[in-house]
Amino acid sequence: MAGSPIIPPLPDLLAGCLRQNRRSQELLYRQFYGYAMSVCLRYTQTREEAVEVLNDGFLKVFTRLNQYNAEQPFKPWLRRILINTATDHYRQTVQYHSQHDLIAAEHISSSDADAVSGLSHEYLLSVVQTLTPAYRLVFNLYAIDGFSHDEIAGQLGISVGASKSNLARAREKLRLILQKKTNDEYARVAR
Structure with missing residues (x-):
């Protein structure tokens, strides 16, 4: 070039x-x-x-x-x-940023681990960017970059339970967004 x-x-x-x-x-x-x-x-x-x-x-x-x-x-x-x-x-x-999402320590289970197959990188990035800053940070550190909850808690100054909660809530929110996209696509095809 x-x-x-x-x-x-x-x-x-x-x-x-x-x-x-x-x-x-x-x-x-x-x-x-x-x-x-x-x-x-x-x-x-x-x-x-x-x-x-x-x-x-x-x-x-x-x-x-x-x-x-x-x-x-x-x-x-x-x-x-x-x-x-x-x-x-x-x-x-x-x-x-909102502080409430760092304090809660409620566990939410997530079962749709492979729901992202077939989606574009840009779309996935835009979906992850819709998460609150705390959820996005914990999700990226844990799911993408491989940090442990202990490491995340230490880096962010939160409890391990809050880290786990934020990850679970992030996954649940992502699952709901991806599920809605899938439902919307099925509705368009069915018309």
Whole structure:
């Protein structure tokens, strides 16, 4: 592709970033922008909010790159920083979000684990983004990124029961939304 920069190998980029070379930082940002944005979009409600988390996350990458172990893959380290940044962003803006969904600890069972087959990535992302911030955060941390309820509770400063409750409620809400979509599609076909 004409005009596209030639991106050096990752170790060279990281070495340049450690020297605070702006060109290396820009190339690293460009190389991982799509991946990083996909992570951030899962944790935010709007694209603008995702861009804010992404930029804050890359700032942390550039200032903490000396903590990265080059013997480990870079993407999981980047993902962890982005998730932590999204969690920090949530905690900083929690005053604007409803608090009641973090306090309840009622267990709701969910049985439709495979209800998402055949749905587009964009649709699923938009459905997850309809969840309240607390539900979305716990759902993403647990179901997508593999955090335990103990880890989630520690990161968010909530009880393990609240984490489990938020996950159950998020799953139930997602199930209802997906069930409604399915019912609406059947109704259209039946006409």
